[in-house]
Amino acid sequence: MEYATxxxxxxxxxLAPERLDIQDDSGRHAGHGGAHPEGETHFHVTIVSAAFAGKSRVERQRLVYGLLAQEMAERVHALGLTTLTPEEAR
Incomplete structure (x- = not known):
């Protein structure tokens, strides 16, 4: 199964997100540390979820990194995050 999937x-x-965009930026990092010729090593995730309400930016990022710990350990080298509540996304 693909890592993005x-x-x-x-x-x-x-997180039952209202919006979830996962962009594979691996092609822009060819030759960099952690890059694989097959891709799926560098991603940017934008997620809008009510689950982030009352959490700091760091708490939100820790939550997402915790959920994706297995992917980070196996293949994903870099993960950029934009984490917003629905109110912040308006």
Missing amino acids: RMRRKLTDA
Whole structure:
């Protein structure tokens, strides 16, 4: 299964996002540390979820990194995050 698909499933199941965009930026990092020729090593995730309400930016990021710990350990080298509540996304 593709890593983006795995990440989408985990984030959707845990955070019920109103918006979830997962962008594979691996092609822009060819030759950099952690890059694989097959891609799926560098991602940017934008997620809008009510689950982030009352949490700091760091707490939100820790939550997402915790959910995706397996993918980070296996293949994903870099993960950029934009984490917003629905109110912040308006």
